[in-house]
Amino acid sequence: MSGDGTTAMVEVRGVHKRFGRLEVLRGIDLDVRPGTVTVVLGPSGSGKSTLLRAVNHLEKLDQGYVRVDGELIGYRRVGDKLRELPEREVLKQRTRLGFVFQNFNLFPHLTVLENLVEAPVGALGVPREEARARALELLERVGLADKAAEYPRRLSGGQQQRVAIARALALEPKVLLFDEPTSALDPELVGEVLDVIKDLARTGTTMIVVTHEIGFAREVADTVVFMDGGVVVEQGPPARVLDDPQHERTRAFLAKVL
Amino acid sequence: MTALTPEQALPIRQPADSAEELRIVPHRRPWRLVAGLVALVLAAQFLHGLAVNPGWDWPTFRAFVFSDSILRAVGVTLQLTAYGTVLGFALGAVIAALRLSGSPILRTIAWTYVWAFRSIPLIVQLVFWFNLAYLYKRIGIGVPFGPTFASFGTTDLLGALGAAVLGLALHQAAYAAEIIRGGVLAVDAGQLEAAAALGIPKFRQAWRIVLPQAMRGILPNAANEVISLFKGTSIVYVMAIGELFYQVQVVYGRTGRVVPLLMVATVWYVLLTTALSLVQYHVERYFARGSERHAPPTPWQRLRAAVTESKEKRA
Numbered sequence: 039m040s041g042d043g044t045t046a047m048v049e050v051r052g053v054h055k056r057f058g059r060l061e062v063l064r065g066i067d068l069d070v071r072p073g074t075v076t077v078v079l080g081p082s083g084s085g086k087s088t089l090l091r092a093v094n095h096l097e098k099l100d101q102g103y104v105r106v107d108g109e110l111i112g113y114r115r116v117g118d119k120l121r122e123l124p125e126r127e128v129l130k131q132r133t134r135l136g137f138v139f140q141n142f143n144l145f146p147h148l149t150v151l152e153n154l155v156e157a158p159v160g161a162l163g164v165p166r167e168e169a170r171a172r173a174l175e176l177l178e179r180v181g182l183a184d185k186a187a188e189y190p191r192r193l194s195g196g197q198q199q200r201v202a203i204a205r206a207l208a209l210e211p212k213v214l215l216f217d218e219p220t221s222a223l224d225p226e227l228v229g230e231v232l233d234v235i236k237d238l239a240r241t242g243t244t245m246i247v248v249t250h251e252i253g254f255a256r257e258v259a260d261t262v263v264f265m266d267g268g269v270v271v272e273q274g275p276p277a278r279v280l281d282d283p284q285h286e287r288t289r290a291f292l293a294k295v296l
Numbered sequence: 297m298t299a300l301t302p303e304q305a306l307p308i309r310q311p312a313d314s315a316e317e318l319r320i321v322p323h324r325r326p327w328r329l330v331a332g333l334v335a336l337v338l339a340a341q342f343l344h345g346l347a348v349n350p351g352w353d354w355p356t357f358r359a360f361v362f363s364d365s366i367l368r369a370v371g372v373t374l375q376l377t378a379y380g381t382v383l384g385f386a387l388g389a390v391i392a393a394l395r396l397s398g399s400p401i402l403r404t405i406a407w408t409y410v411w412a413f414r415s416i417p418l419i420v421q422l423v424f425w426f427n428l429a430y431l432y433k434r435i436g437i438g439v440p441f442g443p444t445f446a447s448f449g450t451t452d453l454l455g456a457l458g459a460a461v462l463g464l465a466l467h468q469a470a471y472a473a474e475i476i477r478g479g480v481l482a483v484d485a486g487q488l489e490a491a492a493a494l495g496i497p498k499f500r501q502a503w504r505i506v507l508p509q510a511m512r513g514i515l516p517n518a519a520n521e522v523i524s525l526f527k528g529t530s531i532v533y534v535m536a537i538g539e540l541f542y543q544v545q546v547v548y549g550r551t552g553r554v555v556p557l558l559m560v561a562t563v564w565y566v567l568l569t570t571a572l573s574l575v576q577y578h579v580e581r582y583f584a585r586g587s588e589r590h591a592p593p594t595p596w597q598r599l600r601a602a603v604t605e606s607k608e609k610r611a
Contacts, residue, residue, distance in 0.1 A: 094493060125498060133495035143490035147508045147586045156504065157494035189586035209494065 047072040047244045048213055053102035055088055062088045064268035073242040077255040080265035081291055086248045090215050094135040095128050107212055133161050136206030140218040142198045144190035150201050151186040154208045176204040180234050196227030200234050216247040252295055256280055264288045356556040360547060369543030370564055376460060376529040376539060381522050383465035388472025395477055413470035419531055421467060425459040426535050460532040471521055479514035480506060511583040519576035523569050540564055
């Protein structure tokens with residue numbers, strides 16, 4: 039799928055997105071190299087969640103395109119036009135992108151194990167037994183093997199989010215997208231979720247993480263992206279963007295959250 | 297508990313001073329007991345009247361309650377309910393899906409259906425279907441506005457029972473559609489988003505993720521509808537179909553014993569509604585799995601819990 043000269047796993051080019059009259063994304067360019075962690079920071083309303091949702095086509099674009107491993111997401115190019123793909127095709131593309139929501143969005147009527155098995159069986163046609171074995175491995179990895187038979191609502195927020203991460207991993211995606219994964223958690227539960235994400239970072243998973251955890255960004259990010267008002271204000275290694283920001287807006291934001 | 301003040305250390309029995317020594321006494325409610333007793337007396341009086349008042353005519357009740365004609369009529373009533381429910385909810389599900397679809401044309405058609413069938417009284421509609429042959433003598437299958445491949449006489453195709461089932465199902469579908477739609481709308485939008493983000497195919501999203509969760513909202517209302525349809529089948533007596541209420545009328549028309557025969561019908565309706573309520577309880581339990589709030593306990597379970605609790609208290 040790749041091989042057209044690009045080295046980026048995720049390539050965002052000139053992306054615009056409007057909600058009614060409000061332009062939430064105003065021309066975003068972003069490259070995420072394979073095996074790296076990109077952390078997106080910015081005040082609320084800066085468009086960072088919308089950008090993340092645009093990457094797996096949970097939001098349609100008004101202009102621009104997103105490519106993952108060289109493949110256009112949500113559209114196909116016909117001459118000078120980008121035609122939206124039928125939903126079936128988009129769903130297929132999404133199996134290669136893991137998404138972790140702020141509110142976990144686990145399926146409450148399915149057990150933890152069934153939550154992990156549902157997509158591999160339903161979307162990829164993996165045999166159920168195989169999917170179960172893989173799911174148990176993943177639960178082991180996030181430290182919740184003993185909760186396989188539990189229903190999600192019986193778990194703490196931190197445990198639910200770890201299950202949600204395992205659920206996203208069950209599809210063996212090329213890229214993991216995190217939309218404020220710790221914002222809905224009690225402070226003492228944030229650490230356990232961040233530890234799981236750090237562990238994934240160490241094993242070379244390509245990730246884009248929208249978060250407010252500056253400490254996490256400093257420790258884990260290869261690239262920090264600061265967004266404000268629907269544009270990328272600046273990006274670079276954490277040492278530069280966090281400790282020596284070039285833009286006034288970045289400085290003002292960091293002064294508030296640090 | 298570390299240091300006692302001099303007063304507490306005194307060996308003489310003083311008015312209790314520390315929190316542990318104060319006994320908590322619940323508020324007494326003597327009038328509640330009186331009201332309960334009055335209600336019990338009134339209930340006993342009513343039950344006594346049922347037993348001894350000859351007007352209830354229990355021998356006649358006993359003679360008819362399990363008679364062949366009544367049992368057959370109960371069968372017809374159950375049949376009408378079953379067909380009405382199954383066809384009504386099947387069509388209702390389709391209409392709900394249309395109303396939730398992205399197409400404005402389909403949405404409008406579904407809305408119009410619901411509007412029309414909720415506007416026409418069921419009894420009017422039933423008489424219409426019964427007289428369908430007057431409007432359309434033959435019904436055919438073919439190309440719309442084009443040639444017909446096969447056609448049938450309306451009265452052959454649609455007997456009285458068929459007309460009744462059709463009327464009940466079409467009527468039921470309008471209400472079922474709204475109930476199903478309500479249940480689906482109550483499912484958190486994040487659920488669909490999560491399913492979409494996982495790439496789960498559309499149909500599977502609906503069947504495995506949305507519907508099981510929607511069922512929690514659908515079931516109580518759906519059970520209401522089934523029960524009201526069950527009793528509502530008595531309305532088809534206008535088409536001279538031998539369901540329970542019609543049959544009872546036939547019998548008391550012949551024998552003149554109105555009250556005991558109404559009791560026959562009442563007892564059957566109550567018994568079967570009770571059975572439906574039990575089914576509802578267990579189905580709701582099933583769909584409540586994984587949720588924090590479970591279906592409330594049945595009166596029987598509540599009674600048992602109260603008994604064991606009082607036993608434990610005494611022990």
